[in-house]
Amino acid sequence: MKRILPVIVISQFFCTSLWFAGNAVIGDIARQLQLEPAYLAYLSSAVQAGFITGTLVFALLSIADRFLSTRVFMVCAIVAAIINLGICLPGITTLTLLAFRFTTGFFLAGIYPVGMKIAADHYQQGLGKSLGYLVGALVIGTAFPHLLKGLSASFPWQYIVAATSLLSVLGGIAMYLLVPQGPYAVLGKKPNWKASLNSFRNLRFKAAAFGYFGHMWELYAFWVFVPVILITYQQRHPGIQLNVALWSFLIIAMGSLSCVLSGYVSQYWGAKKTATIALLLSCLCCLISPLFIAQGQITLLLAFMLFWSVVIIADSPMFSTLVAQNAPADSKGSSLTIVNCIGFFITIVSIQLVSALRTEANATYLYMLLAIGPILGLAALFNNRKETQSSSIQSVGE
Template sequence: MSQRKALKIIVIAQFLGTSLWFAGNAAAPQFSAVLGEENLIGWITSAVQFGFILGTLTFAIFSIPDRYKPSDVFFFSAVMAAAFNLLLAVIPPSFWVLISGRFLVGFFLAGIYPVGMKIAADYFEKGLGMALGFLVGALVLGTASPHLIASLDFNVSWKLIFWSTSLFAILGGAMVGFFVPDGPYRKPLGQFDWNLIPSLLKIDSLKSAATGYFGHMWELYTFWAFCPALILYFQDGSNPSNLTSFIAFSVIGIGGISCAIGGWFSEKYSSRSVALFALAGSGICCLAVLLIPEGSIWIWISFLLIWGILVTADSPQFSTLVAQSVPAEFKGTALTLVNCAGFALTIFSIALADFLLGKLEIQEILALLAIGPVFGIVGFLYFDKKKRLSTKASSSI
């Protein structure tokens, strides 16, 4: 199969599969009415995140994406995630059924998102930054979709949401499982090795890429989570809620486009350059949020759109650097492990921001997110320098 055809299938399949991620968010208002529970979105989102973290940790520890055929792992994970998603529509709803179901959906999403990147890495030795730009862009658009649904005031049954997203996921899984063979650069890992992860953690190029990714993740999900609150703050209640949702969709969704554009630039300049430029740019936005005058809402919308572009463009490029930092037979494990740690970090970042809410202004809270880009850039350059010195020393022997 050609690279281009494989990439098209993987991108579409990944978008369909990851539609499960935010199905619960889209159905949260109706679940709140059915269960008589308020503030379910926080519980639903956290359940999926924790499930994904545990899932990626499990997949990484047992090297599942590298030991087994990745397209089979993708298909099996999509079917299982779809099944637990659909379960919420066919059994009597309750709070713990909802949270357990979303947790298990998150667990099996670990076999869709990072494994999709692993499959792309098996097809692209060159041009991987561009390929992952499209893949991550599809995930970003999926992330933004609940805000679009909210802005359109659709009154769709929550059961229809779960049925449709489950069917989408199964379709996506089948597309990869039946139509995407192993890529030409895949090297299967022979047997399970408890020492694999400790060995990977000694690689300076992996630590460099992973540290940059962690700095990016510290900022990304907290920015997305608090973006609607920032928009509301500067609207001063003067605009309807559906407009706020549409602005939030635009700010988050534009990042999907920037991921693809960043992938194109990575071909011309390198993944390293694009990743560092975007991370530095989004870090500057963290601080600039304190300096933007409280004037026209359009100034703020323009600023947030720029931030939305920069805050995501580095993600696929850091993932590209992760995949390129290890031997081919370890790519799936490395990508899954770094995803696990990165998403775990978002829990602490969001929790800290939530703790500070009410103690600081919303723009002051978001300004503190600059800690992530600063840490990411410094750590990236430190380990990158260690790698270069080590390579130079080895070549001089």
């Protein structure tokens, strides 16, 4: 039992390294295909769109609830790894590149939410702590290609892509061979496409889901534009030289520590309170971001970006915990999957909006738009608190 969580975490880390594999080498691909820098947003959104499509299909077919989760995880990890290698093919076009990234995202739908379901099947008690480690693994996996890029600048970019594919295969096999079916797993007998949507009738589930949606509005847009913010700062201050890839890794990866920490904190404060505080702090970071992006002190900017990275992801495992705890046992996997589906659709909107609106003139203030999501998420959590209190009063009166 003690080895199960480390295996789940390491497998999740290995497999989710596919997520930003294209982003880490976009500069090399852009030079090869003579692409505009704005193509980064399209490349990122292609993965998100694939993930959304995959999660929708997986949820409608109840795949995570009908079949052995570890087998689903392994198959998707191997297939995604093979497809990921496709961007290394000679003569690749922009359309083909987007297609490969889209399809990689599709099979990531069988990795990230399914990995959370596997953890929930094993750890009913202390789920927040377990998912803290798991989401922390996602953060490291997302940042890892940037580290590879920063440490292997002299190697061809194809090596980075191949390394992430190899890790995904190893992670998938490890999950299948070393993690048994969890004691809380309930396998469905037939597809039930309404099951995941019916979960939204539960007020607590609905509040957790909408809090998660607000969190997702800012999260991936922040991750995508971390290197853009650093590059822009460097261009405005030519005397400052940064290893942008390495600092992008450090900033994004810092969030993994807060995921683990929030898991432990939730054991004392509760998942909802922990998530609310983190969402509020990240909202404030969005609003005050111009103060640090505009000024000339690189130390202050990097310190602020590291702090923003810490608070922007700390609520993610808490919202996933609340969703899993308030979903029906026989549709837990599908409920997690559909929430991921909607959440990642929101990331496309925010990424494309920031990319479309961004100009040299407004680059300092543009990231204040990311506060929209946390504000709406906090409103959903606050409204649920009032509704829950009202329901409790009515129950006592009856």
